[in-house]
Amino acid sequence: MQEPRTPAVDVTASTEPDPAVLREWDALVDHTPGSDVAQLSSWASIRQESGFDPLYVFAHEEDRLVGGALVLERPLPMIGRVGYVSNGPVVSPAAPREPVVDRLSAAMERLARGRLRALFVQPPADARDVSVALRRRGFRRSESGIAPAASIRVDLRRDIEDLRKGLTKANRRRTRHWAERGVRVRKGSGDDIPVVADLVGRSAEHQQFEPLSAGYIENLHRELDAEQHAAVFVAEIDGSPAAALLCTQCGGVVKQRLSGMERSERARRDGVSAATVWRAMEWAKANGYHTYDFGGISVRAADALLGGEPESSAPLKGTERFKTSFGGEVFRYPEPVELLSSPTLRLAYDISRRTRAGGRLVQIAKRMLRGGRRS
Known part of the structure; x- marks a missing residue:
């Protein structure tokens, strides 16, 4: 009896793929469960505004696109050209997974040992085999944080009243009284992006972190909204904007990206931020999405919660x-990995992470990789 033939999978890399192939890639990403907008060509356009160059690595079985990865590259001071893959590589559910993962991981290794000085990879949800394959090729566990390694997720396939029961007592009570307290949440549009940017900026000032620029937020929404991969929700108190939320949607998942609120006592008391989230969850469920993702929590917090530590005493910001007040469950992404092919660079990187000055340099590099403005 003849052995089944192993599918021949060919991998190519291009900085400017054919537009038809790029459309095929976007469709593959959009329809692969657990995928993320960070692998769409529109995300490449967004990141180009911050100095990143896209490199598309595509896997074909005969003439059929079966997987790939969007690698974003840029030079970093004193390091050289580095790349990262956020929520990739992606493999089509209809493809023979094992050979595709093998060929794509081989391509990632070639990039890391040739074109790039370093490559950081955060595989997508339910792609632990990608982490394993890359570890076999010399990658190691990464703590670079190029994408969230953990999050809180809510299963939207439950009945709406069951979802309501999962809320904290305070949020559950609020859902029934927002309207009578003058709180209204509406689905926004591109015209609301200045409001979103302003409220995100206020929250950044209050929480003492550097906000994304208004121009970056505007471009992010414009690029993603063109193919219905972004949604905006604005909470108003007596008609005045008090909180805003920008979500992305891909692969059946709606994910929080940006949020902000005014710092008034009434906004806090009436829970306007919670109102935007609840409205986003209702909208996501009504539009057929199966999961609501809160956009990330720290690994430390995830480990504490998964270890059974009570929320009241867990080390949560x-x-x-x-994010834990909406009845979701802690979710861990597959292990993030990295390959720094130069022993000298790898040693310098490891040492720098252990010193105060070096730690600051690492944080600067991290902001350059994840930030929303040119440096």
Whole structure:
């Protein structure tokens, strides 16, 4: 009896793929469960505004696109050209997974040992085999944080009243009284992006982190909204904007990206931020999405919660405690990995992470990789 033939998978890399292939890639990403907008060509356009160059690595079985990865590259001071893959590589559910993962991981290794000085990879949800394959090729566990390694997720396939029961007592009560307290949440549009940017900026000032620029937020929404991969929700108190939320949607998942609120006592008391989230969850469920993702929590917080530590005593930041108040479950992404092919660079990188000055340089590099403005 003849052995089944192993599918021949060919891998190519291009900085400017044919537009028809790029459309095929976007469709593959959009329809692969657990994928993320960070692998769409529109995301490449967004990141180009921050100095990143896209490199598309595509896997074909005969003439059929079966997988790939969007690699974003840029030079970093004193390091050289580095790349990262956020929520990739992606493999089509209809493809023979094992050979595709093998060929794509081989391509990632070639990039890391040739074109790039370093490559950081955060595989997508339910792609632990990608981490394993890359580890076999010399990659190691990464703590670079190029994308969230953990999050809180809510299963939207449950009945709406069951979802409501999962909320904290305070949020559950609020869902029934927002309207009578003058709180209204509407689905926004591109015209609301200045409001989103302003409220994100206010929250950044309050929480003492550097906000994304208004221009970056505007471009992000414009690029993603063109193919219905972004949604905006604005909470108003008596008609005045008080909180805003920008979500992305891909692969059946709606994910929080940006949020902000005014710092008034009434906004806090009436829970306007919670109102935007609840409205986004209702909208996501009504539009057929199966999961709501809160956009990330720290690995430390995830480990504490998964280890059974009570939320009241777990080492959670205020934003993380807020995310746990909607009845979701802790979710860990597959292990993030990295390959720094130069022994000298790898040693310098490892040493720098252990010193205060070096740690600051690493944080600067991390902001350059994840930030929303040119440096």
